Amino acid sequence: MTSDPPILKLKIKDLLEDEHTKSPLLRVEESKSEKLLYGELWEAPFSRGLHSCVKPTTKYKATPPWDRYMTVRSNGGLNQMRTGIADMVAVAHIMNATLVIPQLDKRSFWQDSSTFADVFDELHFIKSLQQDLRIVKELPKEIESLPRARKHFTSWSGVVHVAKSDSRLANNDLPLDIQRLRCRTLYHALRFSPSIESLGKKLVERLKSRAERYIALHLRYEKDMLSFTGCTYGLTPTESEELKTMRESTNHWKIKNINSTEQRVGGFCPLTPKEVGIFLEALGYPSSTLIYIAAGEIYGGDTHLSELRSRFPNIVFKVGVGNLEMLATEQELRSFLNHASQTAALDYIISIESDVFIPSHSGNMARTVEGHRRFLGHRKTITPDRKGLVELLDKMEAGLLEASSLSRHVKQLHKNRRGSPRRRGGAPSGIKGRARLRLEESFYQNPYPECICKSEDALK
Structure with a gap:
C-alpha cells in the first residue's frame, strides 16, 4: 500500500490572491462596486441640468425712492x-x-x-x-x-x-x-463680514488639508434644544430634571409638560450622539471619516459625545470641547467669543462648503443650509428620517431586528433623502386655512422652482 500524501502546508501568499492574478472581469466588478459605494457616500446628486437663477424678469421694476x-x-x-x-x-x-x-x-x-x-x-x-x-x-x-x-x-x-x-x-x-x-x-x-468670511474659509481649508472629504454634522444636542423639545432619552434623571426646570422657567416657551417618549417616537427629538453614530455606520461611512461638529456646546460634554467618538474618533469642533480637537486657535476666536451669531456664521460657512451636510434635527440652521446647498448645485445633504430611525433602533434593541440587516433598512429609508432635485413640497392634502401655510415646506429650505431652473426658464 502506498502511504497517504503528505499534508500540504499552505502559505499566506497562497491564501491571499494577488491583485495581478485576478481575472480582468473580477477587477472591473470590484472597481464598479468601489465607485458605487464612493458615489453613494460622497458624490452630489445628479442635478438634471438645473442651476441657480435669480435675475429679475423683464417685467421687474425697482422700488422708486419714496420718502417712506x-x-x-x-x-x-x-x-x-x-x-x-x-x-x-x-x-x-x-x-x-x-x-x-x-x-x-x-x-x-x-x-x-x-x-x-x-x-x-x-x-x-x-x-x-x-x-x-x-x-x-x-x-x-x-x-x-x-x-x-x-x-x-x-x-x-x-x-x-x-x-x-x-x-x-x-x-x-x-x-x-x-x-x-x-x-x-x-x-x-447677506454676505458675512470680512473677518467672518476670512476665518471661515481658513477653517474649511484646514479641514480639506486633513482629509479629502469631510462631513459637517449639525448636532443639535445643546441644552436649550433638549429643554425646548422636552427630549430626555439617554439622559440621567438629574439631567432630565435640569432640563425640565429650564423649560418651566422660560416664559416664552408655551408648552411646559411634554411626554419625552411620545416626542421621540414621533420623530420630534434631535438624534442623540449615539444614534447619529449608528446612523452614519449604517449608511456605510468608515470610522476614519472626518466629521466637523457644527453646533454649540453639547449637553453633557464628553459623557454623551463619547458614544459618537467610539465609532467615529476623527471629530473636530471649532473650539476646544473636552478632549476633542480644536479647529481654530484661541487667538483666532478671541474676537468672536460671547457672540453666538458670529460663531454660528463660521459653522454656516463650513457646513455650506462640506462634502456632506447632515442635521440631527430640523431647525432654522438645518433648513437654511439645505436650501443654500440646493441653490449651489444640490450639494449632498442627508436629512435623517428621525421617526423611521427611532423605530428601527428600538426594534433592534428589542431583538426584533438583526443588527446585520440594519444597514440595508437605513439605506432604503434614506434613498430619497440625499438632496436630489425636487420641487418644494406643499401642505398635506386635506389641510386648509392657516394650518396649510404652517405645514408647507419652507421656501428657504427648497427655493425650487423659482430660484433653481433650467436655462429656458431663467428669464420668464
Missing part, C-alpha cells in the same frame, strides 16, 4: 434673522419703502450684542440691492422722532416699524420676481 421708511428689529438666532431680513427686503420692495439697516436681536437666549455690521458686510448688502430698493444705515435725523406705525401696512406715511422680522412671508404663490429678490438677498447680498 421701514425699520426692522430682527429676532431669533442667526438663520432666523437672515431669512427674516430677506423677507423684509421683499416687503420693503412691495411697499415702495426705504429700508433702514435692520437691528439684530440682543434679547434672545444667547444675549448677543452683535450689530448688523459685526455679522454682515453692510456696504455689500446696500450695494448688492441698490437696483431693487434703497437701503440706508439709519433714519434721517429730521424724522427720527416721528411716531411709527407698527401693525397696519395698508395706509401709512413716514416710518413703519417691524418689531419682529420673522413675520413669515408665504412660501408659495408669490410673484416670481419677489421670490427671486428673496434669493438675491439671502444668497448674495
Whole structure:
C-alpha cells in the first residue's frame, strides 16, 4: 500500500490572491462596486441640468425712492434673522419703502450684542440691492422722532416699524420676481463680514488639508434644544430634571409638560450622539471619516459625545470641547467669543462648503443650509428620517431586528433623502386655512422652482 500524501502546508501568499492574478472581469466588478459605494457616500446628486437663477424678469421694476421708511428689529438666532431680513427686503420692495439697516436681536437666549455690521458686510448688502430698493444705515435725523406705525401696512406715511422680522412671508404663490429678490438677498447680498468670511474659509481649508472629504454634522444636542423639545432619552434623571426646570422657567416657551417618549417616537427629538453614530455606520461611512461638529456646546460634554467618538474618533469642533480637537486657535476666536451669531456664521460657512451636510434635527440652521446647498448645485445633504430611525433602533434593541440587516433598512429609508432635485413640497392634502401655510415646506429650505431652473426658464 502506498502511504497517504503528505499534508500540504499552505502559505499566506497562497491564501491571499494577488491583485495581478485576478481575472480582468473580477477587477472591473470590484472597481464598479468601489465607485458605487464612493458615489453613494460622497458624490452630489445628479442635478438634471438645473442651476441657480435669480435675475429679475423683464417685467421687474425697482422700488422708486419714496420718502417712506421701514425699520426692522430682527429676532431669533442667526438663520432666523437672515431669512427674516430677506423677507423684509421683499416687503420693503412691495411697499415702495426705504429700508433702514435692520437691528439684530440682543434679547434672545444667547444675549448677543452683535450689530448688523459685526455679522454682515453692510456696504455689500446696500450695494448688492441698490437696483431693487434703497437701503440706508439709519433714519434721517429730521424724522427720527416721528411716531411709527407698527401693525397696519395698508395706509401709512413716514416710518413703519417691524418689531419682529420673522413675520413669515408665504412660501408659495408669490410673484416670481419677489421670490427671486428673496434669493438675491439671502444668497448674495447677506454676505458675512470680512473677518467672518476670512476665518471661515481658513477653517474649511484646514479641514480639506486633513482629509479629502469631510462631513459637517449639525448636532443639535445643546441644552436649550433638549429643554425646548422636552427630549430626555439617554439622559440621567438629574439631567432630565435640569432640563425640565429650564423649560418651566422660560416664559416664552408655551408648552411646559411634554411626554419625552411620545416626542421621540414621533420623530420630534434631535438624534442623540449615539444614534447619529449608528446612523452614519449604517449608511456605510468608515470610522476614519472626518466629521466637523457644527453646533454649540453639547449637553453633557464628553459623557454623551463619547458614544459618537467610539465609532467615529476623527471629530473636530471649532473650539476646544473636552478632549476633542480644536479647529481654530484661541487667538483666532478671541474676537468672536460671547457672540453666538458670529460663531454660528463660521459653522454656516463650513457646513455650506462640506462634502456632506447632515442635521440631527430640523431647525432654522438645518433648513437654511439645505436650501443654500440646493441653490449651489444640490450639494449632498442627508436629512435623517428621525421617526423611521427611532423605530428601527428600538426594534433592534428589542431583538426584533438583526443588527446585520440594519444597514440595508437605513439605506432604503434614506434613498430619497440625499438632496436630489425636487420641487418644494406643499401642505398635506386635506389641510386648509392657516394650518396649510404652517405645514408647507419652507421656501428657504427648497427655493425650487423659482430660484433653481433650467436655462429656458431663467428669464420668464
